[in-house]
Amino acid sequence: MNFIFFRSLLPSPYSLLPNFLCFLVNIWQSSPANLVLSKDEVHVFSASLKQPLWRLQQLAKILSPDEQLRANNFYFEKDRWRFIVCRGILRIILGRYLDIEPSQIQFSYGVHSKPALLETSRNSSTLQFNLSHSQELALYAFTLSRQVGIDLEYIRPIDDIDSLAKHFFSEQEYTVLRKLPESERQIAFFNCWTRKEAYIKATGQGLSLPLNQFEVSLIPGDPAMLLRTFTDSKEASLWSLQELTPDPEYIAALAVQGFYWQLKMFSWSG
Numbered sequence: 001m002n003f004i005f006f007r008s009l010l011p012s013p014y015s016l017l018p019n020f021l022c023f024l025v026n027i028w029q030s031s032p033a034n035l036v037l038s039k040d041e042v043h044v045f046s047a048s049l050k051q052p053l054w055r056l057q058q059l060a061k062i063l064s065p066d067e068q069l070r071a072n073n074f075y076f077e078k079d080r081w082r083f084i085v086c087r088g089i090l091r092i093i094l095g096r097y098l099d100i101e102p103s104q105i106q107f108s109y110g111v112h113s114k115p116a117l118l119e120t121s122r123n124s125s126t127l128q129f130n131l132s133h134s135q136e137l138a139l140y141a142f143t144l145s146r147q148v149g150i151d152l153e154y155i156r157p158i159d160d161i162d163s164l165a166k167h168f169f170s171e172q173e174y175t176v177l178r179k180l181p182e183s184e185r186q187i188a189f190f191n192c193w194t195r196k197e198a199y200i201k202a203t204g205q206g207l208s209l210p211l212n213q214f215e216v217s218l219i220p221g222d223p224a225m226l227l228r229t230f231t232d233s234k235e236a237s238l239w240s241l242q243e244l245t246p247d248p249e250y251i252a253a254l255a256v257q258g259f260y261w262q263l264k265m266f267s268w269s270g
């Protein structure tokens, strides 16, 4: 069911629902004026990258010179616009957590390009974030002191699911996928893909960690889990994964260091 439709059936104000219930019915609350993140919380924001021109121009102004340079290097205008909107919104949300001007935020980049906050401002050493974009949507995840990764994919037909899975997934994942009825394979493929990417983004290794070196759950309806890694027998017990559905046309996964955290999901509206 379209969750926006479902949300419209709920008594108002639905934001009074307990958070765990909001998650169960897949409710993305509008973001509160005051953003407070506690140690046992994970915040995820969903934002449309399709913004009016005036907003695009506003967001472009808060990017740093190197981000503006990067934006200008995109060949297609739509990619440039998406990058500007995506980074601009990231800066605005971070600015609200840190209580500083979005344009003042400074990033550092890990060995494999994972962006992080440069440790210059209050709380910037503990505030962790990650983001993902696909088509017209972006997702942002925020935690305190826990590593976090997020991945989002637009659900689209994939012609060569079998060969992609054979190449990128572990043998066990490939076998599980092959045994599923045809009608479930596309979702299982995206489950596996987003969960793997969320994990490699949380650790910051990105694609330098071969995707077939660890295993995740993928059967539609099964809880998202990191099942095992081939290099360290304890690694899987250190991470929790969560499936997210920010929109019926997308699949997403969140990877968080540790357990016992509470998820809050927000829709960014400016």
Ligand SMILES: CC(C)(COP(=O)(O)OP(=O)(O)OC[C@H]1O[C@@H](n2cnc3c(N)ncnc32)[C@H](O)[C@@H]1OP(=O)(O)O)[C@@H](O)C(=O)NCCC(=O)NCCS
Binding pocket: 083, 086, 111, 112, 113, 114, 115, 130, 131, 132, 133, 134, 149, 150, 151, 152, 197, 200, 201, 202, 203, 204, 205, 206, 207, 208
């Ligand atoms: C990270 C990676 C998996 C992204 O996958 P993707 O599905 O194409 O893209 P997504 O939309 O999900 O995520 C992109 C965002 O992830 C973040 N990101 C980039 N590298 C990352 C990393 N190593 N770990 C976590 N997050 C990363 C960035 O914010 C990026 O968006 P932005 O550049 O527009 O700000 C992939 O690009 C990768 O492995 N990159 C590593 C590159 C690398 O090793 N470079 C070494 C120097 S050449």
